[in-house]
Amino acid sequence: MNLSAIVAAVLAWPYLWPLVFVLVIVLVLPLVAGYIVLVERKVMADMQVRLGPMRVGPHGLLQPIADAVKLLLKEDIIPESADKAIFWGAPLVSVTAAMLALAAIPIGPFFQIADLNIGLLYVLGISALGIFGIVFGGWASNSHYSLLGALRSAAQLLSYETSAGLAIVSALLLAGTLSMRGIVQVQDDEGVWLIFAAPIGFFIYLVASIAETNRAPFDMPEAESELVAGYMTEYSGFRWALYFLAEYTNMIVVSAIATTLFLGGWLRPFAGTSLFNFLDFFPPLSLLGVAVYCLYRAPKQPVAVQKMFMVGVSGLCAVVALILAAPLLAPSGSFLAGAKDGLHGGFWFLLKVSTYIYVFMWLRFTFPRYRFDQLMRLGWQFLVPLSIANVMGVAGALVLHRQFGWGRVPSFGLSVIFTLAVAAYLLTVGENPPHTREGKEEEIAGNA
Amino acid sequence: MPPSDIRGSNVETTVLGADEIILNMGPQHPSTHGVLRVKLFLDGEKVVKSECVIGYLHRGVEKIAEHRSYQQFAPYVDRMDYVAAVSNGLGYCEAVEKLMGVEAPPRARVIRTILTEMQRIASHLFWLGTHALDIGALTPLFYCLREREEILKIFEKYCGARLTTHAFRIGGLQYEAYDELEKDVERFCQGFDKRVDEYEALLTQNRIWVGRTKGIGIISAADAIAMGVTGPVLRASGVEWDLRKAAPYAAYDQYKFKIPTEKTGDTYDRYLVRMEEMRQSRLICLQAIENIPAGPILGKVGKVLKPPPGEVYHAIEAPKGELGYYIVSDGTTQPYRVRIRPPSLINLEALDQMIRGHLVADVVAIIGTLDIVLGEVDR
Numbered sequence: 022m023n024l025s026a027i028v029a030a031v032l033a034w035p036y037l038w039p040l041v042f043v044l045v046i047v048l049v050l051p052l053v054a055g056y057i058v059l060v061e062r063k064v065m066a067d068m069q070v071r072l073g074p075m076r077v078g079p080h081g082l083l084q085p086i087a088d089a090v091k092l093l094l095k096e097d098i099i100p101e102s103a104d105k106a107i108f109w110g111a112p113l114v115s116v117t118a119a120m121l122a123l124a125a126i127p128i129g130p131f132f133q134i135a136d137l138n139i140g141l142l143y144v145l146g147i148s149a150l151g152i153f154g155i156v157f158g159g160w161a162s163n164s165h166y167s168l169l170g171a172l173r174s175a176a177q178l179l180s181y182e183t184s185a186g187l188a189i190v191s192a193l194l195l196a197g198t199l200s201m202r203g204i205v206q207v208q209d210d211e212g213v214w215l216i217f218a219a220p221i222g223f224f225i226y227l228v229a230s231i232a233e234t235n236r237a238p239f240d241m242p243e244a245e246s247e248l249v250a251g252y253m254t255e256y257s258g259f260r261w262a263l264y265f266l267a268e269y270t271n272m273i274v275v276s277a278i279a280t281t282l283f284l285g286g287w288l289r290p291f292a293g294t295s296l297f298n299f300l301d302f303f304p305p306l307s308l309l310g311v312a313v314y315c316l317y318r319a320p321k322q323p324v325a326v327q328k329m330f331m332v333g334v335s336g337l338c339a340v341v342a343l344i345l346a347a348p349l350l351a352p353s354g355s356f357l358a359g360a361k362d363g364l365h366g367g368f369w370f371l372l373k374v375s376t377y378i379y380v381f382m383w384l385r386f387t388f389p390r391y392r393f394d395q396l397m398r399l400g401w402q403f404l405v406p407l408s409i410a411n412v413m414g415v416a417g418a419l420v421l422h423r424q425f426g427w428g429r430v431p432s433f434g435l436s437v438i439f440t441l442a443v444a445a446y447l448l449t450v451g452e453n454p455p456h457t458r459e460g461k462e463e464e465i466a467g468n469a
Numbered sequence: 470m471p472p473s474d475i476r477g478s479n480v481e482t483t484v485l486g487a488d489e490i491i492l493n494m495g496p497q498h499p500s501t502h503g504v505l506r507v508k509l510f511l512d513g514e515k516v517v518k519s520e521c522v523i524g525y526l527h528r529g530v531e532k533i534a535e536h537r538s539y540q541q542f543a544p545y546v547d548r549m550d551y552v553a554a555v556s557n558g559l560g561y562c563e564a565v566e567k568l569m570g571v572e573a574p575p576r577a578r579v580i581r582t583i584l585t586e587m588q589r590i591a592s593h594l595f596w597l598g599t600h601a602l603d604i605g606a607l608t609p610l611f612y613c614l615r616e617r618e619e620i621l622k623i624f625e626k627y628c629g630a631r632l633t634t635h636a637f638r639i640g641g642l643q644y645e646a647y648d649e650l651e652k653d654v655e656r657f658c659q660g661f662d663k664r665v666d667e668y669e670a671l672l673t674q675n676r677i678w679v680g681r682t683k684g685i686g687i688i689s690a691a692d693a694i695a696m697g698v699t700g701p702v703l704r705a706s707g708v709e710w711d712l713r714k715a716a717p718y719a720a721y722d723q724y725k726f727k728i729p730t731e732k733t734g735d736t737y738d739r740y741l742v743r744m745e746e747m748r749q750s751r752l753i754c755l756q757a758i759e760n761i762p763a764g765p766i767l768g769k770v771g772k773v774l775k776p777p778p779g780e781v782y783h784a785i786e787a788p789k790g791e792l793g794y795y796i797v798s799d800g801t802t803q804p805y806r807v808r809i810r811p812p813s814l815i816n817l818e819a820l821d822q823m824i825r826g827h828l829v830a831d832v833v834a835i836i837g838t839l840d841i842v843l844g845e846v847d848r
Contacts, residue, residue, distance in 0.1 A: 069611035165492050169514065169829070237605060238677055389677045390605025392830045393514065 039134045046123055046134070054269035055085030057378065064382045079318075079327040082334065095258035100163065103255065107161035112256070112263035115154025119270035122148040126277045127202050129287045129366030140201040141189065141278070145182075148274050151267060152178045158264070159252035170251025173393055178233055180400035185229035187408035191222035191415040192282040205286030212293040214285040218433050219415050221440045223283040225408045227380070230275035232400070234268065237385035239396055276377040277370075284373045287366030301361075304368040305346035312338035403447050410443035489517055494832065496525045502599065502836065503843030507820070514828045519821045523814075526847040534807035539565050539639060539774040542804070547633040549811060550845040552595050554633050555588035555624070556787040562637045563718055564783035564794035568776040569639075571769060575762045577641035578720040583654060583757045584627065584636055585719065586750040590661070591620040592788035592840075593743050593750075597668060600740070600837035604681050609671055616657075616664055623653050640770035651758040658751045658758075665747055672740070682737035686823040686835035689734060696822075697815045700790025702839060705742045706734030712786035719785075724756045736838040743840075775802055789813055789840050809848060813841040 031037060059074065059081065066073025074081030099108055125140035127133035137143050152175055159171020192215050196204040208214055216223045232239040253264050280286060291297035315335035322328045345368060348361035391399065414436035421432035490513075495506035504525035510517045530549060534542045546561045547554035559581055566573060573581070594617045598610035621631040626647055628636045636642075672678045688698065690706040703710055711728045713721040729745035731738035778800040784793035790812025799805040816839050823839075824832050 065607070069608050070615055071611060165490060169492075237607075240605070386608050387671075388606065389601065389672070389675065389681055390830075391677055392681055392828060394828065395677075395680050 042132060042134045043124075047120065050120065050123070050270060050273075051089070051266055052085070053273070054266050055089060057269050057272070058088070058265070059085050061382050064379065065386050068383075068386045079322050079331050079334075082330065089262070092259050092262040097258045097260060098255075100255050102163045104161040104163065107157050108255075109260075111154045111158035111161060112260045112267070113154070114157060115151045115267035116263045116270070118147055118149075118151035118154065119267045119274060122274045123270070123277070125201055126274070126281065127205065127286065128277075128370050129363050130202070130205075131360075131363035132367055133202065136200060136202045138203075139199045141193070141199045141204070141282075144201070144274065144278060145186070145189070148271060149178065149182060151271060154264075154267065155252050158256065162252070162255035164255050166254045167252050170254070174235060174252060177235070177239065177396065177400075180397060181229040181232040181239075181404070184225055184400060184404035184408045185233060187405070187412055188222045188226040188229060189278075189282060191219045191408070191412050194412070194415050194419060195219060196282075201281050201286075204281055205288065208285045209288055209292060213429075214283065214288070216283040216285075218418075218429075219283070219411065220437060221407070221411050221444070222415065223279070225404055225411060226279055226283065228404060229400075230279060231381060231384065232396070234271045234275055234381075236272070236381055238388040238390050240385075240390060272378055272381060273374065276374040276381075279377055280370060280373040284377075286373075287362075287370040289365065289369055301349055301365065304365055305342045305349070308338050308342035308345060312336070312342060406447055407440065407444050411440045414440045492829070496522075502841055503846075505817075505836070505841070505843055505846070507832065507836070509829065509832065511829065514830075516824050516827055516829065516832060519824055519832075521817060521820060523817070523843075523846055526843045528848065530848040531807050531809060534804050536803065538802045539776070539804065542807070543637075543639065544633065544635045546809075547635055548844060549809070549848055550592075550787065550789065550792075550813065550842045551632055552842050553588050553592040553788045555584050555636050556592075556785065556792065558635060558637045559585050559719065560783065560785040560787065560792045560794055562639050563785065564781055564796055565639045565774070565776065566768075567783050568779065568781040568796055568798055569770070569774065570777075571640055573641040573768050574765050575720070576764045577637075577766045577768070579723075579757055579761050580642060580646050580650075580766070581637055582720040582724075583650075583754055583761075584624070586753045586757070587620045587623060587654065587657075589750045589788045590747050590754075591617045593747050594620075596743060596788075596837075596840045597740075600834075600840075601672065603833045603837040604678065606672065606678070609668055612664070612668065616661065619657050623650070623657070626650075626653070638767065639774060641765070641767035643767070645766055646761070651761065654754055654758050658755050661751050662748065665744060669744060673744075679737060681830075681834060682740060682838075683735060684733075685736040685827065685831050686838060687733060687735045688819055688823055692822065693734065693819065696819050698790070698819050699815065700786070700788070700812050700840075701739055701742045701746060702734075702790065702816050702819070704728065705731045705738040707732050712784055712791060716784070718783075720757065721753075724753050726750075726753050736834055739838045773802055775800065784810065787812055789842070789845070790816055811845040811848060813839075813843075813845040817841050817846055 062084075063073045063081070074084040077083040077087045099105055122144045124134040125137050125143050127136070155174045156171045159167040159169075159174070162168070192204070193199065195215050195218050196207045198204060198207065204215075231237075253261055256264060285292070289297075289300055291300065312335045315331050315338065319328050319331035319335065322331055345364055347357050348364060351357035415433075417439070418432040418436035421427040421435070422429060490511040492509040492511055493506065494509055496504040506522040506525065508520040508522065510519065528548075530545055533545055537545070543558060543561055546557040550557050562573075594613040598613035601609040624634050624636065625631045627650065628634050628644055630636075636644075688702070688706055690703075690708050693703050693706045694708065698706075699710070707730055709728050709730050712718070713726075714728060726749045727745075729742050729749065731742055776798040778798055780795065780797040782793060782795045784791050786792075791810065792812055793810035795806075795808040795810070796804050797806040820835065820839060823835050827835070
């Protein structure tokens with residue numbers, strides 16, 4: 022058997038590309054999560070008139086690596102009264118569940134580990150398992166702060182999974198398939214992203230996904246000013262970092278779900294309109310812009326190493342820009358031109374996911390935190406009824422559109438108006454009742 | 470502690486007959502503003518009762534006073550409420566002046582007023598930032614610190630120190646105002662109104678903020694008076710009581726300003742009162758810099774202070790409430806006894822009554838709204 026035959030056999034092996042993708046995800050994800058933390062700190066700094074991390078590498082670009090090294094070298098403390106085995110394993114449950122969920126998500130039409138026909142169901146089910154890691158960790162820590170944090174987390178996930186699920190149902194009604202790839206395909210065929218058909222569904226999913234990932238303003242489980250660090254209070258070192266990794270992976274997962282369901286997945290804006298084909302030049306040009314900017318900033322770095330690093334970052338961006346530009350420049354019909362969808366799809370997908378994550382950060386640094394009972398009230402008394410109304414509205418619009426032959430705009434416009442009316446009704450009726458302390462007044466005053 | 474049963478052993482039974490959870494908040498906790506320890510008796514997340522444990526920062530300031538001369542003790546009071554050191558110093562200097570029967574010259578009194586009002590703004594800014602942080606709004610803290618920094622820079626230019634300033638001396642001032650003091654204060658005041666609008670834009674109408682603060686930690690005017698609560702906490706309950714008007718000191722009788730009050734006495738009202746107080750302090754500063762009288766800055770006091778035997782109580786309206794100094798002199802160079810009435814300690818005593826029946830999340834909001842500084846609580 023000669024070499025080319027071996028290569029051909031390997032290439033034909035159906036598990037080859039999934040295996041490569043698994044490796045990429047497992048190796049790259051911690052790095053990506055670390056850099057999301059860096060971006061978050063930079064965004065926070067920008068909103069708070071500060072600079073953020075600036076010491077490690079130019080503009081703090083090496084900070085995540087320094088953090089990872091620090092966390093790896095830290096002592097792994099297990100409290101004496103903790104349930105050791107569960108304490109040890111709980112973060113692994115969280116992080117594994119979060120990573121497994123990425124398996125069914127298509128990052129571009131090519132980069133997907135497995136295209137399950139029940140892909141969406143799988144992602145939802147697996148990512149919900151992560152809560153076990155939090156509950157186990159909170160329980161095993163044997164600390165009141167951890168326990169309260171874990172209980173809050175479980176209750177919160179249950180409440181908001183309901184409305185998130187119903188928001189997803191509205192998108193599923195429109196797409197008619199559970200396959201992640203199929204959902205994007207439908208949006209490509211119809212020529213419209215589902216966010217325009219079910220904007221309120223998207224809004225509900227946005228709120229619910231923030232709550233599900235325990236991010237501010239719904240970060241009750243780890244509310245630092247109340248519960249110190251919630252379920253992570255007793256954790257330190259790398260075990261703590263694993264929880265962090267799980268949290269950020271979960272953010273990526275919910276953003277990916279939202280992108281796939283509502284924002285057209287890997288599709289370019291106006292994918293079907295040839296008039297907007299110039300948008301194909303946006304991916305390489307934007308990266309080229311970053312490269313040029315880095316090169317321009319390089320001489321202004323104070324230390325020689327930082328100058329070199331900046332040039333390196335610039336070069337990296339330029340290379341990626343070149344890769345993205347190659348399919349556009351190559352003659353049509355060649356292999357490279359055929360790779361355009363795969364490459365550009367990945368770019369657009371990641372851009373949408375990043376935007377979604379940016380919204381997470383933006384909200385986090387703008388709003389105060391909800392109180393737990395207010396969070397529950399918002400979930401059950403506003404979001405759940407609203408998402409039910411949304412499902413009804415979308416279903417009605419589909420009936421109008423398919424059975425009665427109404428146009429898309431009037432039928433879906435009617436459904437949006439219906440859902441908004443329900444929202445307005447819920448807001449007026451479900452106004453937070455004035456907070457009253459429980460118990461009799463004299464008991465509270467302590468004079469009884 | 471006002472309610473009598475707090476230290477008692479009457480463990481109340483909870484709804485399901487389960488035992489209460491005892492949650493030890495502090496002394497190391499991110500939002501107890503220092504080393505306050507609050508023992509919370511919880512039914513689920515509801516606070517059944519609470520118990521404050523203080524004294525982790527006790528340094529014996531009052532005892533130290535008995536072994537220092539009058540001037541020597543002045544820097545120590547800066548370390549009580551270290552967020553508003555200038556106000557502490559003003560109270561002490563005026564108390565000793567009262568004891569000795571001397572008065573600071575007009576120029577010194579006006580400059581004292583300006584710096585003290587700047588300090589009030591700085592203290593309220595710090596309160597706003599940390600209070601918002603406790604409730605989960607991360608960003609206002611940095612905006613507040615940005616403005617506070619400008620005030621601290623003015624202090625630094627004036628006396629060389631930023632935090633524990635020791636800005637005043639018994640009998641007047643040690644340092645003449647530097648040349649651009651008026652300009653610096655004016656520049657700050659001109660821009661500051663818009664900055665307060667900015668904070669209000671972030672918080673005042675914010676649904677989450679209103680939901681977290683309205684109706685939380687209500688204390689009625691009668692209860693507040695009974696417990697000796699003073700300052701913005703008292704004014705938010707509807708009592709128009711401000712020592713700057715009730716018993717004017719420094720140069721406050723020369724300026725026009727309003728005493729902001731609210732009605733219900735909840736956390737939201739205390740927030741509104743302090744926001745308005747910052748605006749009023751700004752107005753006082755603007756009035757004061759218009760006309761700073763010329764003249765000496767130090768009254769006729771000797772190098773060695775020997776007040777006649779006797780006692781005096783002098784109180785000022787510190788940013789946190791009534792800050793009183795009770796000094797007994799036996800005719801020597803050292804005070805026989807100094808008793809300090811710190812507003813934080815007295816206000817903190819209302820905590821238990823305010824948090825009963827609320828949730829754990831409200832406890833941090835209420836501790837924040839009391840604006841305590843543990844250096845002052847423990848002394």
